[in-house]
Amino acid sequence: MTVQWAGLSPELLLGIDRSSGEQLRVQVERQLRDAIRGGRLAAGERLPSSRELARSLGLSRGLVQECYAQLRAEGYLVTRVGSATRVAACTPLATLVEPSAERTAQPPRLMADFRHGVPDLASFPRADWLWAVREAARRMPTADLGYGDPRGSLDLRTVVAAYLRRIRASAAEPDRTLICSGYAQGLALTLQVLARAGIGAVAHEDPGSPASTSAAVRAAGLTPVPVPVDTRGIDVTALEASGARAVVVTPAHQWPTGVLLTPQRRHALLAWARRHDAYVIEDDYDAEFRYDREPVGSLQGLAADRVISIGTVSKSLAPALRIGWLLSPPALTTPLTEAKRTADRGTPTLDQSALARLIESGRYDRHLRRMRTLYAARCQALRAALTKHAPQVRLTGLAAGFHAVAHLPDDADEPTVITAARARRVGLYGMSTCRASGSTEPSQLVLGFGDVPEQAIAQGIATVGDLLGHGRRPKAGIRS
Incomplete structure (x- = not known):
């Protein structure tokens, strides 16, 4: 796609060497040809006016016109x-360069893509966000346009801390709150600081996010250790035997099983942290979207000296905003602040101020209420579709969030089901990618419905219902 430059005249970098002996006109023509042949100037792209190019090069307008x-x-x-001078559509480059097969071969469009971890992107509150950005720009002091505190703007830290105290029962204070660029950066900074503190092994839930979490742990020079999860959350006895002095958990809605960390396990986990001078990294995943009862409080609220809690607006608003927060124990606040300063000098301040206005105004809460209703309806649509088209499939993990676990029949083959569904233009994703071992047994699917409309849910499940409910039998004949 050609960029259509706005403005009176786009600038163009050309060099003129008056000592070379080469005619000035020849230099300009040669450089323009090279820019077009080499792809610097794309077909359809607008060139500067002859007057502006002549002025920038210190040449006569007549020479540029020639x-x-x-x-x-x-x-x-x-x-x-009445139009500007542009690069011709049929340039020599277009005849010499063939489009790559990778660029031209597009995968078939899916009728339903049950990918997980993605909210309903179409429901992003654009009007509210535009209002918040305008309000932030209007109210922001000029001094706040500098680099500022690497922890983030005091404005947003104050609003977030108050919000988390109210909604999550967190022990949040602005001075120990850091604004980060999403969960990934918050985790990376935390792991760096723990590594410097002498911690060598970091446990993580299994099943969980072994690819991303293990990669982040290894990138910090630490050793990842998978610890099993059961119906009550992470197995603290197994954690005790792992030798780790830090653990990453998702207690509000375990990813991907959806289980809630029970009160007994919560207290056992925090007791483990105190006994071993260890830290719990709380991924506050899906805490905003609970349907069976009010959200449970955060672990950080029970032990602010032992828990690093990381939250974001990636699921509640959109991943593109890249805004999150980290609640730090007192002992780690200074090293985390220095790690953030070294990483990027701070998260964009105008976006922080806009988020503060959105939360403070009540528009954020209103958006969350609307999304809970939307996701609850999609959850029900998924239940209904499976009941109708694949009643043998059991669903769990639906108490919160916007994904569920589908337990396939005992004789089902997870990879076969996924491949067959893709041939019918339905995207399904297996639990095997969430297991540290990569095992495909038992056969389970992680069905995300956050970004799938109700009609697409019904149509998609109807299309693959026989695959889900009849184990290996579909391998003999797959509908196209």
Whole structure:
């Protein structure tokens, strides 16, 4: 896609060497040809006006006009009455360079893609966000446009801390709150600081997010240790035997099983942390979207000296915002602040201020209420579709969030089901990618419905219902 430059005249970098002995006109023509042939200037792209290019190069306008005329005659440029000079659509580059097969071969469009971890992107509150950005720009002091505190703007830290105290029962204070660029950065900074503190092994839930979590742990020079999860959450006895002095958990809605960390396990986990001078990294995943009862409080609220809690707006608003927060224990606040300063000098301040206005105004809470209703309806649509088209499949993990676990029949083959569903233009994703071992047994699917409309849910499940409910039998004949 060609960029259509706005403004009176786009700038263009060309160099003129008056000591080379080469004619100035020849230099300009040669550089323009090279820019077009090499792809610097794309077909359809607008060139500066002859007056502006002449001014920027210190040449006469007539000389530039002659260069443009020569290149038009050679087929490199086109000019229409009332329009700017542009690169011709049929340039020599277009005839010499064939589009790559990778670029032209597009995968078939899916009728339903049950990918997980993605909210309903179409429901992003654009009008509210635009209001918040305007309000932030209007109210922001000039001094706040500098680099500022690497922990983030005091404005957003104050609002987030108050919000988390109210909604999550967190022991949040602005001075120990850091604003980060999403969960990934918050986790990376935390692991760096723990590594410097002498911690060598970090446990994580299994099943969980072994690819991303293990990669982050290894990137910090630490050793990842998978610890099993059962119906009550992470197995603290197994954690005790792992030798780890830090653990990453999702207690509000375990990813991906959806189980809630029970009160007994919560207290056992925090007791483990105190006994071993260890830290719990709380991924406050899906805490905003609970349907069976009010959200449970955060672990951090029970032990602010032992828990690093990381939250974001990636699920509640959109991943593109790249805004999250980290609640730090007192002992780690200074090293975390220095790690953030080294990483990027701070998260964009205008976006922080806009988020503060959105939360403070009540528009954020209103958006969350609307999304809970939307996701609850999609959850019910998934239940209904499976009941109708694959009643043998059991669903769990539906108490919160926007994904569920589908337990396939005992004789089902997870990879076969996924491949067959893809042939019918339905995207399914297996639990095997969430297991540290990669095992495909037992056969389970993680069905995300956050970004799948109700109609697509019904149509998608109807299309693959026989695959889900009849184990290996579909391998003999797959519908197209």
